[in-house]
Amino acid sequence: MTSETDATTDSASTSTDGVSADAAAGGLSSRHPNFGRITAGDAGDSALAAALQKVLDGAWSESRAETRAALTPELLNPLGLTMEEQRDHTLEQLQRLADSGMPKLGFRAEDGGTGDTGAALTSFEMLGHLDLSVMVKAGVQWGLFGGAIANLGDDATRQKYLPDVMSLKLLGCFAMTEIGQGSDVQNLETTATFDNATGEFVVNTPTPSAEKAYIGNAGRDGRLAATFAQLITIEDGEEQHHGVHCLLVPIRDEAGNTLPGVTTTDHGHKGGLLGVDNGRIWFDNVRVPREALLNRFGSVDEQGRYSSPIESVGARFFTMLGTLIRGRVSVGAASGASARTALALAVRYALVRRQFEHPETGRGIPLLEYREHQRRLMPRVARAYAYACAQNAIVAELAEFEKDPDAFDEVRRREMETHAAGIKATVTAFANDTLTEARLACGGAGFMAENMLTEMRKDCDVFSTFEGDNVVLTQLVGKELMGAYAAEFGNMDQLETVGFAINTVADVVQEKVRASTLWQKVVDAVTDREHTDFLDRGNQLEILVDREEHLLETVARRLRKAQGEDASAAFKVFNSAQDHLLAAGRAHMDSWVFARFAEAVDECEDPEAKKLLGTLCDLYVLDIIDGDKGWFLEHNRLTTERTKAATAAYNRLCTKLAGQARTLVDGFAVPEFVFAVPMLNGGGVDKPGEPAGL
Numbered sequence: 260m261t262s263e264t265d266a267t268t269d270s271a272s273t274s275t276d277g278v279s280a281d282a283a284a285g286g287l288s289s290r291h292p293n294f295g296r297i298t299a300g301d302a303g304d305s306a307l308a309a310a311l312q313k314v315l316d317g318a319w320s321e322s323r324a325e326t327r328a329a330l331t332p333e334l335l336n337p338l339g340l341t342m343e344e345q346r347d348h349t350l351e352q353l354q355r356l357a358d359s360g361m362p363k364l365g366f367r368a369e370d371g372g373t374g375d376t377g378a379a380l381t382s383f384e385m386l387g388h389l390d391l392s393v394m395v396k397a398g399v400q401w402g403l404f405g406g407a408i409a410n411l412g413d414d415a416t417r418q419k420y421l422p423d424v425m426s427l428k429l430l431g432c433f434a435m436t437e438i439g440q441g442s443d444v445q446n447l448e449t450t451a452t453f454d455n456a457t458g459e460f461v462v463n464t465p466t467p468s469a470e471k472a473y474i475g476n477a478g479r480d481g482r483l484a485a486t487f488a489q490l491i492t493i494e495d496g497e498e499q500h501h502g503v504h505c506l507l508v509p510i511r512d513e514a515g516n517t518l519p520g521v522t523t524t525d526h527g528h529k530g531g532l533l534g535v536d537n538g539r540i541w542f543d544n545v546r547v548p549r550e551a552l553l554n555r556f557g558s559v560d561e562q563g564r565y566s567s568p569i570e571s572v573g574a575r576f577f578t579m580l581g582t583l584i585r586g587r588v589s590v591g592a593a594s595g596a597s598a599r600t601a602l603a604l605a606v607r608y609a610l611v612r613r614q615f616e617h618p619e620t621g622r623g624i625p626l627l628e629y630r631e632h633q634r635r636l637m638p639r640v641a642r643a644y645a646y647a648c649a650q651n652a653i654v655a656e657l658a659e660f661e662k663d664p665d666a667f668d669e670v671r672r673r674e675m676e677t678h679a680a681g682i683k684a685t686v687t688a689f690a691n692d693t694l695t696e697a698r699l700a701c702g703g704a705g706f707m708a709e710n711m712l713t714e715m716r717k718d719c720d721v722f723s724t725f726e727g728d729n730v731v732l733t734q735l736v737g738k739e740l741m742g743a744y745a746a747e748f749g750n751m752d753q754l755e756t757v758g759f760a761i762n763t764v765a766d767v768v769q770e771k772v773r774a775s776t777l778w779q780k781v782v783d784a785v786t787d788r789e790h791t792d793f794l795d796r797g798n799q800l801e802i803l804v805d806r807e808e809h810l811l812e813t814v815a816r817r818l819r820k821a822q823g824e825d826a827s828a829a830f831k832v833f834n835s836a837q838d839h840l841l842a843a844g845r846a847h848m849d850s851w852v853f854a855r856f857a858e859a860v861d862e863c864e865d866p867e868a869k870k871l872l873g874t875l876c877d878l879y880v881l882d883i884i885d886g887d888k889g890w891f892l893e894h895n896r897l898t899t900e901r902t903k904a905a906t907a908a909y910n911r912l913c914t915k916l917a918g919q920a921r922t923l924v925d926g927f928a929v930p931e932f933v934f935a936v937p938m939l940n941g942g943g944v945d946k947p948g949e950p951a952g953l
């Protein structure tokens with residue numbers, strides 16, 4: 260049953276880059292006889308898995324344990340239901356969550372909640388292990404709709420609505436996107452004009468492109484819509500435009516009938532998330548009281564006069580959006596959980612599924628013994644660990660901010676917002692890539708809906724689009740690094756962005772030095788001695804930071820050429836450098852994630868888990884180098900000998916970590932009932948008469 264074969268035929272040799280195989284394995288092979296060996300049906304090392312789980316659970320381990328205990332098979336995506344049945348099922352699960360009190364975690368005590376942002380975000384994240392329809396509908400209801408009221412509403416409004424939002428007595432929408440304006444939210448067209456004569460706002464869809472589209476809960480269940488519109492007042496006989504604001508507009512009565520002046524339609528079947536009712540909304544001069552305006556950043560008095568604590572329209576808009584980043588953080592986190600579930604399924608399958616006979620034993624070879632299979636799964640396992648640690652860091656930052664906003668100066672707050680955007684784009688892209696690779700890695704079984712991967716893949720797809728399209732968010736990271744988004748926030752045009760580019764590199768370096776004491780420790784180590792070893796943390800830092808800084812410096816130089824040009828010429832320069840700017844944004848996120856992962860490794864108290872995590876961190880960096888080899892060669896950062904050595908080290912680490920694969924995915928702590936899928940329970944895995952094990 261437990262007989263083994265050594266899968267690492269080249270692991271005993273000394274590597275070409277001067278790194279011994281044992282060092283490449285983080286020194287683990289001497290203490291772990293199974294390290295680098297594939298054992299079919301391996302049950303993993305439960306103590307080590309528990310130590311790894313502790314690192315991933317992070318600061319909110321208690322609330323994660325509570326949520327984990329509450330996760331049941333009903334929260335899995337049910338198969339074979341009609342769209343209406345699945346929507347009913349999803350709504351039932353939401354009611355169960357509401358009854359359990361979980362949504363209260365995300366709301367302040369004075370609003371009837373229990374006020375623990377970190378616990379709320381990590382609970383949402385864990386829903387991502389199971390049915391993403393439930394996670395998304397919960398996110399729309401409590402994160403977006405409830406979040407808009409909680410963050411933008413005054414005391415009276417919060418007290419009026421939030422208890423019913425939490426209990427699910429009142430279902431609502433977050434109606435921001437319009438069919439004509441998706442990513443360009445600042446220019447949406449819906450209007451909310453104050454009528455001085457009646458003291459009401461008139462909410463209107465003035466053009467076909469102002470139709471609210473794709474809105475969660477708008478297709479069927481929503482009663483009240485947090486509606487984003489251009490706020491207009493008439494002061495001294497003149498129209499005054501104050502930019503985008505949010506108003507609560509009733510769209511249906513309690514029985515579900517659409518209200519006068521409101522039109523809704525149902526988007527029906529989508530490419531996934533069948534349990535969520537997305538729809539369109541139009542307003543035909545719908546009147547709502549003055550109190551419908553969520554007035555934290557702008558209010559209108561009884562005389563129809565507008566006032567705001569923030570003067571600039573652009574700054575006001577971005578400050579308002581900044582208060583709503585929780586949704587973005589949740590989406591990244593849940594997609595990461597979904598990727599971890601997929602990897603756990605694919606790794607378990609790869610340990611029991613055999614293809615082709617071993618020449619020595621004549622027995623079937625477990626998939627994970629193949630080098631290519633190791634290369635497909637293990638770097639993604641490493642990234643899953645890295646992103647989970649980075650996600651924990653952003654959750655901790657947001658929780659601290661919500662507890663004490665005054666402790667954050669503008670620079671720190673903007674950094675948090677930038678990293679929330681960047682991590683959302685990074686992790687949702689990773690999740691989509693991983694779900695596809697995990698499905699392919701399970702062959703035909705992976706394509707059977709009963710084995711979960713196809714449904715998860717369909718549901719996760721749109722995570723790259725909503726809560727900010729990934730390209731647009733990555734560009735935002737790049738622009739922030741360029742110094743854009745500064746001072747005038749979103750008011751900055753292309754020319755101003757170019758002007759700000761000049762101080763780029765110094766800003767970035769300063770930001771890194773500020774980031775953590777660990778970072779400083781590693782920076783000191785790099786300047787102290789010469790490093791060339793790919794497995795040296797200091798050298799890894801140097802490789803990643805050098806790439807980021809080079810990309811930033813060169814894009815800044817390109818953008819600077821546009822100074823003095825008119826807006827049209829400046830746009831041309833900016834647009835021709837867009838791919839460059841995006842590459843800089845991605846490079847920044849790679850090194851930011853690396854820093855957060857390295858910190859988590861540094862803080863791990865269990866020595867064996869720490870070693871294993873250190874090896875995962877090495878593979879994370881080597882995966883980046885492998886993926887961007889062309890850049891490192893083109894820019895003379897690495898010679899061909901060095902990139903070949905990096906590939907050799909990469910392969911060795913994949914093989915070494917494959918020997919611990921089951922333990923590594925057990926560290927994800929995906930609920931065990933997820934693995935009751937046919938492909939892992941005798942569904943054609945073993946050939947008749949073939950004994951288990953090698």
Ligand SMILES: Cc1cc2nc3c(=O)[nH]c(=O)nc-3n(C[C@H](O)[C@H](O)[C@H](O)COP(=O)(O)OP(=O)(O)OC[C@H]3O[C@@H](n4cnc5c(N)ncnc54)[C@H](O)[C@@H]3O)c2cc1C
Binds near residue numbers: 435472537726
């Ligand atoms: C299932 C689903 C649920 C949703 N739920 C809600 C909801 O509840 N509430 C809500 O308000 N909205 C919701 N949305 C809307 C969602 O937020 C938008 O779809 C998203 O912001 C993208 O806008 P868009 O679809 O108009 O795409 P576009 O902005 O038109 O983007 C289309 C493509 O162009 C690219 N692109 C756009 N701008 C640039 C640029 N400057 N440079 C380079 N490339 C660019 C993008 O990368 C993308 O590939 C939902 C969408 C979906 C699909």
